[in-house]
Amino acid sequence: MAVMPENSTCLELTISIPGSSSSSSFPSSGEGGGYNLMRELDINQVPSNGNINEEEISIEEEEEESCNINGVNGGRPRKKLRLTKEQSFLLEESFRQNHTLNPKQKEALAMQLKLKPRQVEVWFQNRRARSKLKQTELECEYLKRWFGSLTEQNRRLKKEVQELRAMKVGPPTVLSPHSCQPRPASTLTMCPHCERVTATIIKDESKI
DNA sequence: TCGGTCAAACCGATGA
DNA sequence: TCATCGGTTTGACCGA
Numbered sequence: 065m066a067v068m069p070e071n072s073t074c075l076e077l078t079i080s081i082p083g084s085s086s087s088s089s090f091p092s093s094g095e096g097g098g099y100n101l102m103r104e105l106d107i108n109q110v111p112s113n114g115n116i117n118e119e120e121i122s123i124e125e126e127e128e129e130s131c132n133i134n135g136v137n138g139g140r141p142r143k144k145l146r147l148t149k150e151q152s153f154l155l156e157e158s159f160r161q162n163h164t165l166n167p168k169q170k171e172a173l174a175m176q177l178k179l180k181p182r183q184v185e186v187w188f189q190n191r192r193a194r195s196k197l198k199q200t201e202l203e204c205e206y207l208k209r210w211f212g213s214l215t216e217q218n219r220r221l222k223k224e225v226q227e228l229r230a231m232k233v234g235p236p237t238v239l240s241p242h243s244c245q246p247r248p249a250s251t252l253t254m255c256p257h258c259e260r261v262t263a264t265i266i267k268d269e270s271k272i
Numbered sequence: 273t274c275g276g277t278c279a280a281a282c283c284g285a286t287g288a
Numbered sequence: 289t290c291a292t293c294g295g296t297t298t299g300a301c302c303g304a
Contacts, residue, residue: 144280144299164292186281189292194279196293 147187151177155184159191 147155158165158173165173165188167181174181 146280146300167291183280185291187279190279190281192292193294 145183151179155187155191159188163192163195164188 154173154177158169162169165184170181170184174184177184
């Protein structure tokens with residue numbers, strides 16, 4: 065799986081890389097950078113050492129359970145779990161290695177994170193979506209810039225064509241040494257397909 | 273307080 | 289049938 069650097073300013077045309085993503089790395093869990101991390105800390109962390117202790121986990125698990133019981137299926141509004149810094153980090157690390165999980169990996173990761181496999185699955189799902197969105201935004205940005213440069217190039221070429229056409233309308237004339245009649249110094253021809261103008265200099269009238 | 277943002281969770285469609 | 293995806297909903301949070 066190709067990985068594009070987050071701050072890549074590359075303007076190569078090879079922008080369509082299916083499955084590739086800007087794998088953002090921890091601690092910026094996603095697009096928010098430190099902002100998200102701060103939020104995670106605010107929400108989930110006891111203001112001590114920042115590590116997950118057993119109490120927190122058990123509370124989480126309890127809430128999780130109640131969440132599943134009270135969720136949409138239960139008729140009451142679902143309660144939203146906020147992942148801890150640690151959990152986000154491990155998920156990001158795992159995502160960096162692989163954007164999809166097989167059932168065994170999912171199970172293992174869920175166990176490691178003390179989450180439900182379903183939650184890990186959902187997280188990966190959302191993470192893939194965010195990756196894709198970011199990639200699409202990058203491509204969009206690139207296409208905009210490309211469009212801009214093509215527009216500029218088009219403008220220049222049109223101007224050039226205009227100038228060349230003007231030259232053709234009123235070409236400089238020279239007198240023929242034989243007939244003393246005026247004749248064009250050069251002959252301009254335009255390709256009907258690409259509108260490119262080519263000039264043929266007449267050197268010797270006798271050869272015409 | 274309110275509007276905006278982010279991300280977890282859900283839902284229905286789809287392909288293997 | 290199951291995994292995945294795109295789209296949507298919902299809740300937590302932040303800043304004006």
